Amino acid sequence: MKKLSVVLAVVLVLSLFTGCQENKDTPDKGNVTNGGDVSGDTSNNENSKEAVEVTILGTIKSEIGEAFEEAVATYNQSQKQFKITIIPMDGQNPFEKMTALYASGHAPTIMVMGQEMAEFKDRLLDLSETEFTKLAFPGTQANATMDGKILGMPFTVEGFGLLYNKKVLNEAVGGTFDPAEIQTRTDLKELLDQIEALDGTKAVHLSPMDWSLGAHVTNILFSTQAKKADFMNGLKAGSINLMDNEIYHGWLDTFDLLMEYNIHEASPLSGDYDGGTIDLANGKVGLWFMGNWAYAPLHELNPESEFGIMPYPISDNPEDYGNTHISVGVPMYMVVDKERSSQQEQEGAVDFLTWLVTSSEGQDYFVNQMNFIPTFNGFETMPKDYMSKEILRYTEEGRTLEWMNMKYPADGWPAMGASMQKYLNGVIDQEALAEEFEAYWEKQ
């Protein structure tokens, strides 16, 4: 009896081992197929007509999760060759999830990447020859081009600046508000006063989140400099004194102005993203520094009102670069793994991405359901909402500021965001803020 139980225990343990072994095998098999050494496997799959499963990590953004899932379902029904499966993000941050999946040998085929791309560049498929790469607007691929290869598909453009509630601003100016009239800080101040004159309306909601302050508000400082690259390198080398930089002061003076008219002036760190959305949607404030990703929740809260976007002026001279510009950039790229995914999986990934931006069904999801602004030629469906149209107009007129924040180190926005929060809360002044920025950049 005892002997029997020992044998049983050993068998159980051994089966555990083999269980692990089998799991480990799967990705290796994929690898071999990828290398093209075993061709039997590949043809087998095609003959048996079983759809190739292609994985994608996450739903691009949590806000559009449902619409994206529907798009995937529609694609899966539209053809029999490939089946897209979404790997849930489980609330982890993408970099953590991606490294964990890579380390375990189960890398997803399609991923969404931003700054992480440099770290993964040797593992990503060169997308230079794909249809969507050829259709993409010029300049949108700059941040995804590495070692002469285009590794990412620019998914959309987003813009940030001062969002406004058109109805409130029309009332404030007594007529039709024209954002082109706001070209200087003085113009902005007049507008703020006009909004405050309305009953029960404060002028601005200034959100204190570190990503908003650290990545978006600071972007204006970096991208309005005459020589952007030199400015960033100078900060790293410690050769730039921000207190001598005219744009630094102009940029902060506007920030001071917004702070003064802030709905949370008495306790500036009280605001949050949801609060900003509610305040602007319901017309409790006229302006909110944010980006067009907030359009969907704004529209949902108040479908009647229209929301626009306008520049953040940095001086009193309308001619100054940046006073009539908004920040527009590509927030993320779709990339395809070539290290762990088989040839077919890669093909499926490219096919799905192509479908999304070239077929009329895909375009409908892209523009109407997911609210993305297309960055490709030949789009038949165009965004109909006012804010997206405004962003497209700024882009066409070339009145856009580059997203320099894509070039920040990974801890750039949390570090500068924390300093900006101190400034917003009145803990430090312009000089101390300059010192904190300089100290951060010199460490890089």
Add this chain to the structure above:
Amino acid sequence: MLKEKSRWKKLLSFIQFCFIPLFAFLMIVIIPFISGVFNTFTDFNGIEMTKMVGVENYRKALTDKTFWSTLWLTIQYVLCSVIFTNLIAFLLALLVTSKIKGKHFLRSVFFMPNLIGGVILGFIWQFIFSKFMVYIGDATGIALFQYSWLIDTNKGFWAMVIVSVWQMSGYLMLIYIAGFIGIPKEVLEASSIDGATKIKQLVHIRIPLMIQAFTIAVFLTIKNSFMVYDLNLSLTNGGPYRSTEMITMHIYNEAFLFQAYGTGQAKAVILFVIVAAVAITQVLITKRMEVES
């Protein structure tokens, strides 16, 4: 000969019963721990390693000022939460082992907060601190509640202490109750015949006899407070301006948000050494104080 056989038999039965848990422990705890420590000496970036870098990661970790400031903040937090949690838990245990009415009901009520998971608990309290308290402040004009506690460096810290005390003290109460119940009745009877008052009984007889409960309770709170993450994340998320960022959150951010695996992992190893040292010292000290009746 006979002895040897029985030893072999013992080992065999040990393996029979413990192999699977030991195997799991080895695979899930020991091996990842060793590989984690090993990785701190390499340039591992989360996906692959190319070369050994010696103690470079430790040098970077130890020279990072924010690492020391968050560690100091964490130590303050540990001190506050260990003292308050144990004090309150002890008093609660005293209360529910006395002769008051409804003590069984009270026991479960005090234990209840422990049944709510960390993140959900954090969100409930976030609502209390940033919405409910502000509402009270608006209605009554009490300056203390006028703005959310979570956007203030000091109040944010105390908010975390309050919530962790609220959550943990019910659990520790159980351990103290066990300690109280474990005291032999004869000793207490003898002392009361000798004329000891309730207070004297508590200080000179009951507490010394239940030091074991203190050993466990203090150890648990030290460990839990050093490792606090979920509460930190859901309550303040390190804000305002990263001034309430505790050490575990700092390490997580370093590794996963700022993509510096090496230094993040090195900091985690340093934290392990510190927590182990503190916990072992504490256990040794309180063990020495233990007496038997």
